[in-house]
Amino acid sequence: MSSLTITDRDAAAGPVVEVTGDLDYTHAAALRRQVERLTLRPGQCLVIDLAGLRFCDSSGITALLAARQHALAAGADIALAAVPANTLRILTVIGLDRIFTLHPAASTA
Amino acid sequence: MCRTGQDPESSETEDEADTDALFIALLEDSAExxxxxxxxxxxxxxxxxxxxxxxxxxxxxxxxxxxxxxxxxxxxxxxxxxxxxxxxxxxxxxxxxxxxxxxxxxxxxxxxxxxxxxxxxxxxxxxxxxxxxxxxxxxxxASDRRTYEEELLHRKREAEQARAEAEQARAEAEEARRQAEADRVRLADALAVLQQSLLPASLPAAPGLETAVYYHTASPDRLGGDFYDLFPIDGARWGFFLGDVCGKGPEAAALTSLVRYTLRAAALHDPEPATALATLNAVLHERYAASGDVRYCTAIFGVVDTGSRPGHATVRLASGGHPSALILRAGGHAEFLPTPGGLLVGILPSAPATTAETVLEPGDTLLLYTDGLTEARTGPTHNSLYGEDALHAFATAHAPCTPQEAIGALSELLDSFGDGLDDDTALLALGVPAVPPHPLPATKHDR
Amino acid sequence: MENWVVMDICRRNNVTVTGRSDGPVVVLAHGFGCDQNMWRLIVPALTERYRVVLFDYVGSGGSELSAWSEDRYASLDGYAQDVVDVCDELDLERAVFVGHSVSAMIGVLAAQAAPERIGALVMVTPSPCYIDDDGYLGGFTAHDIDELLAALEANYLGWSSTMAPVIMGNPERPELGEELTNSFCATDPDIARVFARTTFLSDSRQDLKSVHVPTLVLECVQDVIAPREVGAFVHAAIPSSRLVSLDATGHCPQLSAPEATARAILDFLESL
Structure with a gap:
């Protein structure tokens, strides 16, 4: 059974959203809703911390792209932190490694 | 027992007479x-x-x-x-x-x-x-009894009415259930028809090529988002594509339909693979992303030309964020045809697509697949992914093989994943026959 | 095949044939409320010279209740069809049809439907219409019929417990025999309701004009169900009829005055 936990906190550069579990068809919408609730100011950087991500399918990719759209619309930036190898491979295949700023860890974002 | 010296009868008779008199007096009643x-x-x-x-x-x-x-x-x-x-x-x-x-x-x-x-x-x-x-x-x-009986009859009628109503309700529920089941069957039929309209059930025969396709539906009541097609461009050239739209259900079906017709139209206008994908990217971005909706797809688009060398085929293809194609060579090995740097189609106003080219010799088979195959979860706890390396090894083990054989082996592989395969998966293979169907005429020797 | 059908109708309507097998045929038909046992005291007077056919309408007495349907038996034509069915199966020709109460009118309808089968009618305490109508005195109002239905209902609970022992045990009239109708008068309440409505709410006055066969109208001088005005009406409406008034009380002279009733019927039969 898949599961997903999402928490967010504020860091100096902007909000940090920690994703733990599975970003799949069942749970991806939760990330979209959570991110859409965030208020972003121009110049901030939204960091999605994927250190705890176990699985990501196309629904998860869609949620990440929606987060990107939400950030850009607010004049903010977006970065993915601690992307697991599996997901990084997928991001590379679909070219998103060049669309998202990637950081080894949330603290370096 | 003997009771001598006494007259037992006399006193008892007196008693009885007294009782009778009292009885009659108390009754004070005549028949009248x-x-x-x-x-x-x-x-x-x-x-x-x-x-x-x-x-x-x-x-x-x-x-x-x-x-x-x-x-x-x-x-x-x-x-x-x-x-x-x-x-x-x-x-x-x-x-x-x-x-x-x-x-x-x-x-x-x-x-x-x-x-x-x-x-x-x-x-x-x-x-x-x-x-x-x-x-x-x-x-x-019988006033009391009649009231009671009328109450009984009343209750009986009420009970009969309640029973009739319950029976009616039961019949209605049964009818509703039957109707729901009929609706479900009709919906499933409609979905199957729709899915087939999105996916050609069989590919057209392309002279000089062998082709095979397979589609695994993860859920019969949810339209899948994978697609493929093969169609003629001109004399010896055929266009083909395979991809995966984001999401499931009716929205994915609408997107699939748009993708399919856009790619066909674009290819007829300019069959250069990168150009076709660029056109698709522009169409999707304008239609969805520009209005705030995230809709995209991955796709490999290619053109195969059998006209340049008899018995061979030249393939040019481009990928937009799609896993690399795999070639099972006649020589018994397999190789990816890398298309690095391609981006998901539809998320940016313009997206780079990388073009790759190869020649299919007789007996070579080109395989396109969606990531349902490589992302299938394997292992006893379904915790590891099947992955590209395993696919490469699988292909190597089966090479050389015809498109039909490759698809046959892969569909068995998909079956073997069981619950680990939870996504739709499309497979398309095309190749050049190892033995030409019409052997060349024997070379004329000089006498 | 034909035999089988005969058996089927005979069983359906609990047909009994008795008397002199080569004699003229007399069909005895019961009315609402009871069954063919109604004729028990009359039958012995007829059997010496006549072939006597008795039956129960579907829904009454010993008939096949499974053959009953509200559709068919909510109109007198359905009962008349029972009569025609029985006549057809026994291949009766010019039989004398003796109908009691509502059966008198059922006989009129049956004679209309199968004139070759019925050669004469005996109408015992008949009434073509029980409800008073403009200038016609039937004796009842529609409300009265509702009261009858209520009475039927009120006795419904009694049928199983009270009526059954009475019907079963018959110490004082052993001649009636044990086989006498455990079902006599004890009809399924739903069927009885339909028969009651059909009987008492029908208006067959116009059908009397169709009667051209010799007809005997038997009335009682005291009958709350078919008053003498009604007997006179029926007699007047059928030119080929003869009216006999029995010095009897009640609606069932074949029970209250069996000798006089049998005598009147025999006189009529002999006159044919």
Whole structure:
């Protein structure tokens, strides 16, 4: 059974959203809703911390792209932190490694 | 036991006499008194129903004077009209046949216009010769019992009504269930038809090529988002594509439809693979991303040309964020045809797509697949992914093989994933026959 | 095949054939409320010279209750069809049809439907219409019929417990025999309700004009169900009829005055 936990906190550069579990068809919408609730100011950087991500399918990719759209619309930036190898491979295949700023860890974002 | 010296009889007889006297005194009742004041009505009629005798109790119940009744009224005159009808059609015939009846429910009319529910029992008194002489009837006030019985009947009718309603509700629920099942079947049929309209059930025959396709549906009631197609561009050139739109269901189906027709139209305009994908990217971005909706797809688009060298085919393809194609070579090995740097189609106003080219020799097979295959979860806990390396090894083990053989082996592989395969998966393979179907004419030697 | 059908109708309508097998045929038909046992005291007077056919309408007495349907038996035509069915199966020709109460009118309808089967009618305490109508005195109002239905209902609870022992045990009239109708007068209440409505709410006055066969109208001088005005009406409406008034009380002279009733019927039969 898949599961997903999402928490967010504020860091100096902007909000940090920690994703733990599975970003799949069942749970991806939760990330979209959570991110859409965030208020972003121009110049901030939204960091999605994927250190705890176990699985990501196309629904998860869609949620990440929606987060990107939400950030850009607010004049903010977006970065993915601690992307697991599996997901990084997928991001590379679909070219998103060049669309998202990637950081080894949330603290370096 | 012997009781000498005494007269045991005398004292006991005295006692009995005393008791009897007391008994009679207490009763203070004569047969006449008993008849008149009994707690039930008594009535004697001639055989034609004329009342010959009636007791005071019944007269009191009816509020009638003896003189107005005896010799002047018939039994049926005391009944309500419904009671009369019932008497004539049931009571009287039965009494004539049986000689007695008991406990028949009737209603009597009282002098003040009221109704008295009664239970009637009658006996026919016969003469010594067996001739019927008169009818003796007892009448019990049945107001309470009738109320009770009416309540019972009322409850019975209510219960019957409730049962009928329950049956009706059950029938309606059954009908609704049947309807829902019919709707579900119809929806599944419609979805299957729609899915088939999105996916050609069979590919057209392309001269000089062998092709095979397979589609695994993860869920029959949810339209999948994978797609493929093969279509002629001109004489020796065929366009083909395979991809995966984001999402599931009707929205994915609409997107799939848009992708398919856009790619076909774009290819007819300019078959260069990167250009076709760029057109698709522009269309999707304008249609969705520009208005805030995230819709995209991955796709490999290619053109295969069998015209340049007989028995060979040149393939040019471009990928937009799609896993690399795999080639199973006639020589018995497999290799990816890398298309790095391609981006998901539809998320940016313009997206780079990388083009790659290869030549298919006789016996070579090109395989396109969606990531349902490589992302299938394997292992005892479904925790690891099948992955590209395993696919490469699988392909190597099966090379060389025809497109049909490759698809056959892969569909078995997909089956073997069981629950680990939770996404739709599309496979498309095309290749050049190892042995040309029409062998070249034998070379003419000089004599 | 034909035999089978005969058996089927005979069983359906509990048909009894008795009397002189080569004699003229007399069909005895019961009315609402009872069954063919109604004729028990009359039958012995007829059997010496006549072939006597007795039956129960479907829904009454010993008939096949499974053959009953509200559709068919909510109109007198359904009962008349029972009569025609029985006549057809026994291949009766010009039989004398003796109908009691509502059966008198059922006989009129059956004679209309199958004139070759019925050669004469005996109408015992008939009434073509029980409800008073403009200038016609039937004796009842529609409300009275509702009261009868209520009385039927009121006795419904009694049928199983009270009536059954009475019907079963018959100490004083052993000649009636044990086989006498455990079902006599004890009809299924739902069926009885339909028969009661059909009987008492029908108006067959116009059908009397269709009667051209010799007809005997038997009335009682005291009958709350079919008053003498109604007997006179029926007699007047059928020119080929003869009216006999029995010095009897009630609606069932075949029980209350069996000798006089049998005598009147025999006189009529002998006159044919």
């Amino acid at each position: 008194e008993l008849y008149e004041s009994a707690p039930c009505g008594y009535l004697s009629t001639l055989m034609d129903g004329t009342i010959a005798k009636i007791n005071a109790t019944l007269l009191r119940w009816l509020g009638m004077e003896r003189e107005a009744v005896v010799g002047r009224r018939r039994f049926t005159d005391l009944l309500t009209v419904g009671g009369k009808l019932y008497h004539e059609t049931h009571f009287a015939p039965l009494l004539r046949m049986k000689g007695e009846l008991s406990g028949i429910a009737l209603e009597m009319k009282t002098a003040d216009g009221g109704r008295l529910p009664v239970l009637v029992s009658s006996t026919v008194k016969h003469s010594g010769e067996g001739e019927p002489l008169l009818i003796r009837t007892t009448v019990f006030d």
